[in-house]
Amino acid sequence: MGKQVNNLAKKTPTHTYFKRCLSLLFFISCLNSYAQNSNFNEGTKYTLAEITVSGNTTFSEQTIITYSGLRKGKEITIPGEDIGNAIKKLWNSKLFSDIEVYVTKIEGDVAHLQIKLSDLPQLNELKINGVKKGKHEGIIKDNKLRKGTKVTENLITTTKNFLTKKYKKEGFLNTKVHINTVEVKDSIETARVNMVLNIDKGEKVKIKDITFNGNDVLSDKQLRKSMKGTKQIKRIRLLKRSKFIDSTYQADLGHVIDTYKENGYRDARILADSIIYNNDKTISLVIDVKEGEPYTFGKINFIGNTVYTNDQLSRLLRIREGDTYNGILLQERIADNSKPDAQDITNQYQNNGYLFSSINPVEVSADNNIIDIEVRISEGKPAYFNTVSVVGNDKTNDHVIYRELRTRPGQLYSKANVVRTVRELGQLGFFDAQEISPNFNNPNPVEGTIDMEYSVKETGSSQIELQGGYGGGGFIGTLGLSFNNFSIKNIFKKEAYKPIPMGDGQKLALRLQASRFYQTYSFSFSEPWLGGKRPVQFSTSLSHTKQFLFDFNTGNADKSKSFNITGITFGLAKRLQVPDDYFTLSQAISYQRYDLNNYNTGLFTFGDGFSNNLSYTFGLSRNNTSVDPIFPTGGSNFSFSTKFSLPYSLFNGVDYEELSEDYDEALERRSNASSTADRDYIAANNEIAEIDQKRYNWLEFYKVKFSGEWYTQITKNLVLRPKIEFGFLGAYNNARGVIPFERFYLGGDGLGNFSLDGREVVQLRGYPNQSLTHLDESTGQASQDGSSIYNKFSLELRYPITLKASAKIYALGFLEGGASSDSFRDFNPFNINRSAGLGIRIFMPAFGLLGIDFGHGFDPLPGQTVKNGWETHFIIGQQF
Missing domain, CATH: 3.10.20.310 (membrane protein fhac)
Structure with a gap:
């Protein structure tokens, strides 16, 4: 019966142990009595007769007997393992407590048994104190504290340990957890308890200082810098916290040793570390190190290589005899696990078929602190x-x-x-x-x-834009549909609409925007693999915009005065192989028709007439940004494009020198007129409009643009993105001048609303939209005509909050500045308007990219003397 004693000691709570010992003594005395009166001998075999069950339990007698493994008619040995195994089985069911087995009667070789036990209590109600209600569900789920759960000492202990460790990992070093249970007494026979879970996290403990003992070669500052996540209190630090996290601290102790190894001290180790609790509720960390002696690299030999020569491998390793020993660097040059495309020896083999190769550096000698290395290579078979x-x-x-x-x-x-x-x-x-x-x-x-x-895991690739709002004197409604994985070949197949034909990788977009004063319709389509054999993208777009002039007398749109733009574009973009296949060559032909009907606003010098814009665009780009297009973590994206029209002034027979002189004379007559109602003013104004109609009948221009951006992962979750931009709009014939269309408008959120004249809106946060064009000397304010040249610099630091498929969210901080001018002669690329701020981006597959930026402009607007200050920008459908 010794097994029963062991089971009782191991499986029962401490507060019931002595009670069970008394029961066990009584049980043993009973056995002695039976031994004296019934010839009860040790190890005697008996056949089980009646098995009864007693105690506080809701389970049926048959169920408990079945759990025990005992049954009537079974031959068992008393004392022996059979009863001990029965007790173990009942304990393993995790349903009972106070399990005892008695021999109630022995008649010859027949034994009668009684199983006495009690059900474990079930959890009735749980009350959690000390944490926010929003955290309760997580605690219940993590610790399995649902109503009806069997409450054991093990459950209480593991819950307490789990929560204590959890909050200590979050920086609450003084966390205390107390759990109390109270038996529920009511008419229900099932044993139940209410549990009260008291969590006292205390305050997060900050690190006052970190000191090192035994360091002569590397200073405390150098060693503290190597600790990536454990920092002492420093007011000016923004990105690194000074709270103590034990798991992070343990990892940083390893980083301290790595720093020594990188400096040649391969035998460096941590002798001891201690935490000192200060009176101001902070802690101090004291770390004792042993630096050892410095080592250098000796001879490095390659063994087993047949595919590459020693010289080729040495050039990849880039470590020479006599260099300071750096085990971390050696391992990175062999196999850099942090960069899948690293220039290391392992990738050299694996990029050329040797998947099964293995490369191991082995120290073969360390005499006189000079370490000789053998790089042992097993090339294996090409895969x-x-x-x-x-x-x-x-x-x-x-x-x-x-x-x-x-x-x-x-x-x-x-x-x-x-x-x-x-x-x-x-x-x-x-x-x-x-x-x-x-x-x-x-x-x-x-x-x-x-x-x-x-x-792969499919994500939503189609987007819908449905907006309504009040602006510009009336209601503005927008409906936009963008299908980024469209299948045009199935457009007439009813069964393909689920809800739209999808799957062929084509892009189709439809957009309608309307108010009382304007209407915009656009359609675009692109096929990324024209013909299906080569990555040649074909794209086309068609748009029409109608703008009505505002009638100040009625407050409504005057539909007799309109400005219409109709445009169509065809483009081809081909992925190149030289210099590498990240390059794309693109070409496009576009035509826009600008038609003005009694539309006199000052935006153009003529109110009746038309202009035609037939242009060719040539572009070269290289994009090797990393996997996620919403949140790239590496690579770069460069683009260069030039857009130009035919040089009509060479062959249309118009003398633009004479036309320019007539224009200047008309301007002078107009300025000399006594009023706008003066006959001379009206005549001069009409002449200016006629001249401009001749000058801009067919638009003649060239436009050059360049942009470049880089993505660098500073740490695992921090990405730095610098970007530069430049644009220039020029004229072939100076007498004809730079056209009033296709201009650059700098400032604001970058959204191109109301871009009726082909303008390009350039984002520069911290300033009002399109407010940073050149200064108009006649008004002393920013010109309404846009600029012909601009440049912009920006620097963003991005941090991902979540990158799940349902919603990708990241925060950002930015610095940026830009300048613009109406002539190259007056342009100063370093006389910029500067800004800084914070923002957030949310990408949802159904709605595209949304965001908000808070930017502070440090410089005044053109014509003003006070800095602009704060601006709020809402971002819709853009990626910066």
Whole structure:
């Protein structure tokens, strides 16, 4: 019966242990009595007769007997393991407490048993004190504290330990957790308890100072800097916290040792570390180190390499004999796990088919603190892709995905091609870029084959824009539909509408905006693989805008005075192979017709007439940004474009020198007129309009633009994005002048609302929209005509809040500045308007990119003397 004693001691709560010992003594005395009166001998076999159950339980007698494994007619040994095993089975069910087994009667070789037990109490009500109500559900879920849960000492202990560790990890070093249970007494027979969970997190503990002992080579400052997440209190620090987190602290102790290793001290170690609690409720960290002696690299030999020569591998390793020993750097040059496209030896092998290669640096000698290294290489057999498949694409057709794959069956394995494939699938915008996973299946080093499977998760690729608001003297309604994974070939198939034909990777957008004063209609379509064999994108767009003049007498639109713009564009963009296949060459032909009907606003010098804009655009871009197009973490994006018209002044027979002289004379007559009602003023004004009609009948211009941006991951969650922009609008014939269309308007949120004249609105936050054009000397204010040249610099620091497929959210801080002018002669690219601020971006697949920025302009607007101050900008559908 010794097993029963052990089970009781191990499985019962402390507060009932002594009670059970008394029961056990009584049980033993009973056995002695039976032994004296019934010839009860140790190890005697008996057949079980009646088995009874007693105690406080809601389970049936048959259920408990079944749980125990005992049954009537079974032959058992008393004393022996049978009864001990029965008790263990009942404990393992986690349903009972106070389990006892008695021999109630023995008649010859027949034994009668009684099982006495009580049900574990169930949790009735739970009250949590000390944390916000919003956190209660998480605590209940993490600790399985639902109503009806069996309450055991183990449950109470694990709950207390879990919460204590949880809050200490969050910086609440003095967390205390108390759990009380109270038995519920009512008419229900089931044992139940109410639980009160008291959590006292206390205040987060901050680190007052961090000091090191035993460091002579590296200063305290250098070692503190190596601790990435454990920082002492410093008022000017914004990004790093000074709260103590034990898990982070333990990792930072390893970073201290890594810093020593990077400086040649390979034997450095932490001797001891201690926490001192200060009276001001802060702590001080004291860390004792032993630096050891410095080491240098000796000879580095490569063993087992046949594919690459020693010289080739040495150039990749970039470590020479006599260099300060740096084990961290050595490992990065062998295999840098932080960068999938790093220039290291492992990638050199894996990018050329040697998937099964292994490269291990081994220290073979450390005499006189000089470490000789052998880089032992097992090249293995070149690997080839056996099968390549994609799973998870429920909407996107297979051919749209497979044409982007850089890995093909029978092709030599290349890690670079796998990484590039993941990037290309992410850039499509049809899948959650964070969930794309390359899976290696069935690797066969003997045969040299590997099966490749790309797992993707579809995300919403269509967007809807439905807006209504009051502005410009009336209600403005906007309806926009953008289908980014459209299938035009199925547009007449009724069964394909789920809810729209999708899956072929085409883009189709429709937009309608209307108010009392204007109407805008636009349609665009693009096919990324024209013909299906080459990545040649075909695009076309068609738009029409009608603007009515405001009637100041009635307050309504005067539909007899209108300005109409109709435009059409066709474009081709081809992915190049040289210099590399990140380059894209694009070309487009566009035509716009500007038609003015009694539309005299001052926006143009003529109110009746038309202008034609036939232009050709040539662009060259390179985009190798990393996987997620919404939140890139690496790479760059450059674009250069030039847009120009035909040089009509060379062959249309118009003398623009004479026309310019007539224009100046008319301006002078108009300025000399006594009033706007003067006959000379009217005649001069009409002459100016006629001259401008001749000058701008067919628009003659050239426009050059450049932009470049870089993405650098400073830490795991911080991305720095600098960007530069430049634009210039010029004229072939100076006598004809720069056209009043196609100009640049700097300032504001960058949204191109009411861009009726082909203008380009350039974002510069912290200033009102389109407010930073050049100074109009006649008015002393910013010109309403836009600028012919601009430049802009910006710097953004981005931090992701969540990058889930349902909503990608990131916060940002920015610095930016820009300048613009109406002539190259007066342009100073460094005399800029500066701003800084904060913002947030939210990308939801159904609505696109939304955001808000708070920008502070540090400089005055043109013609003013006081800095602009704060501006709020709402961002819709843009990516900066």
